[in-house]
Amino acid sequence: MFSSRVPGELAPNRLTLAIARARAAERTILDLTIANPTVAGFEYPGSLLKTLADTAALRYEPRPFGLPPARAAVARDYGRRGVAVNADRIVLTASTSEAYSHLFKLLCEAARDAVMIPVPSYPLFEHLTRLDGVGCIPYRLDYHGRWTVELDGIDSAWTDRVRAVLAVSPNNPTGSVLSALEADELARRCAARGAALILDEVFADFPLDAGRAADALQPWPCLTFRLGGLSKSAGLPQVKLGWMAVEGPDALVCEALARLELICDTYLSVSTPVQVAAPALIAGGAAVRQAILARVRANYAALSRLAGAYPAVDLLHADAGWSAVIRVPSTRSEEDLVLELLERDGVLVHPGFFFDFPHESFIVVSLLAAPAAFEEGVRRLLERAVA
Numbered sequence: 195m196f197s198s199r200v201p202g203e204l205a206p207n208r209l210t211l212a213i214a215r216a217r218a219a220e221r222t223i224l225d226l227t228i229a230n231p232t233v234a235g236f237e238y239p240g241s242l243l244k245t246l247a248d249t250a251a252l253r254y255e256p257r258p259f260g261l262p263p264a265r266a267a268v269a270r271d272y273g274r275r276g277v278a279v280n281a282d283r284i285v286l287t288a289s290t291s292e293a294y295s296h297l298f299k300l301l302c303e304a305a306r307d308a309v310m311i312p313v314p315s316y317p318l319f320e321h322l323t324r325l326d327g328v329g330c331i332p333y334r335l336d337y338h339g340r341w342t343v344e345l346d347g348i349d350s351a352w353t354d355r356v357r358a359v360l361a362v363s364p365n366n367p368t369g370s371v372l373s374a375l376e377a378d379e380l381a382r383r384c385a386a387r388g389a390a391l392i393l394d395e396v397f398a399d400f401p402l403d404a405g406r407a408a409d410a411l412q413p414w415p416c417l418t419f420r421l422g423g424l425s426k427s428a429g430l431p432q433v434k435l436g437w438m439a440v441e442g443p444d445a446l447v448c449e450a451l452a453r454l455e456l457i458c459d460t461y462l463s464v465s466t467p468v469q470v471a472a473p474a475l476i477a478g479g480a481a482v483r484q485a486i487l488a489r490v491r492a493n494y495a496a497l498s499r500l501a502g503a504y505p506a507v508d509l510l511h512a513d514a515g516w517s518a519v520i521r522v523p524s525t526r527s528e529e530d531l532v533l534e535l536l537e538r539d540g541v542l543v544h545p546g547f548f549f550d551f552p553h554e555s556f557i558v559v560s561l562l563a564a565p566a567a568f569e570e571g572v573r574r575l576l577e578r579a580v581a
């Protein structure tokens with residue numbers, strides 16, 4: 195009766211059941227999986243959403259790629275990060291997830307083609323590809339003091355079905371940023387094999403130390419789509435404004451934009467109020483971004499200090515983003531450790547297997563939590579991990 199593309203209801207596993215039990219018992223939980231900045235105790239300027247009520251939005255002017263002032267504001271924002279993009283190559287979407295869906299429709303023939311996805315990375319890719327009937331072929335990131343792309347794995351897994359390579363930089367949850375060399379290697383492979391590069395940069399504004407920002411490789415030798423949005427850059431996931439910048443050889447960009455226009459025109463999903471408000475939201479979101487950046491940096495520094503006292507525990511190096519990975523002794527399964535932490539210590543964390551880490555035992559913590567709760571949660575985690 196239902197399409198096999200729609201993932202079924204997730205079977206309740208031991209962890210979801212334990213979370214439900216803890217919530218039913220109204221236990222206080224230190225949540226180190228928090229990914230929603232709007233409930234993480236940040237102070238949002240009271241006037242931030244005022245422009246959503248601008249009466250200019252009473253007039254509907256359907257534009258497949260978005261209203262020109264909004265696209266220009268996004269292009270200016272790329273400039274802030276040192277990336278030069280022309281506004282006529284900016285396409286607005288309701289979210290990054292929607293941008294992925296548009297791109298799968300643009301680049302892939304359903305039920306035939308595939309995209310390559312990094313592992314470990316954002317778990318939603320499996321659903322996003324499946325819902326568009328697109329196959330996904332994993333390629334590995336390996337950790338040798340920093341995360342690197344396993345390029346040989348890409349070559350050996352590549353088939354003529356591959357239409358795009360997805361790269362997430364900074365990656366969720368590893369916090370790794372592609373080096374210029376890795377970006378170049380990926381782009382050269384895509385160019386040589388007629389595939390596109392999809393670069394998810396939603397965490398690019400959150401370098402964990404001042405030294406390392408996302409590397410910008412321009413000009414790209416292949417058709418390239420850089421994805422971003424207010425969800426992370428202004429801590430506003432509920433506002434629903436994402437975007438992509440289309441780059442690469444002119445002929446490929448023009449052809450892609452012509453076909454993308456039809457897809458965007460079919461849905462016209464970005465609301466007029468958010469487009470009218472976009473310049474003000476991007477400008478006003480800077481204050482929230484700064485607050486998030488200060489917090490993730492402080493929490494990562496605290497984690498580094500606290501983990502340093504536990505020789506059996508290894509904090510993996512992260513360049514940027516909202517999460518950190520800790521390698522812990524494999525004295526029990528990740529699932530058992532996470533359950534014990536929840537049930538005995540009142541701390542919720544993600545096990546590495548949630549993100550498809552290659553083996554056990556890894557724990558992923560969100561750096562978004564309020565500092566006092568974060569430090570207390572990490573203290574309990576470290577004690578439990580070595581107990």
Ligand SMILES: Cc1ncc(COP(=O)(O)O)c(C=O)c1O
Pocket residue numbers: 229288289290291292316362365366394396422423425431436
């Ligand atoms: C790597 C990555 N890309 C995209 C998204 C989703 O962004 P959006 O809210 O714009 O769909 C997330 C959300 O956590 C993410 O981690």
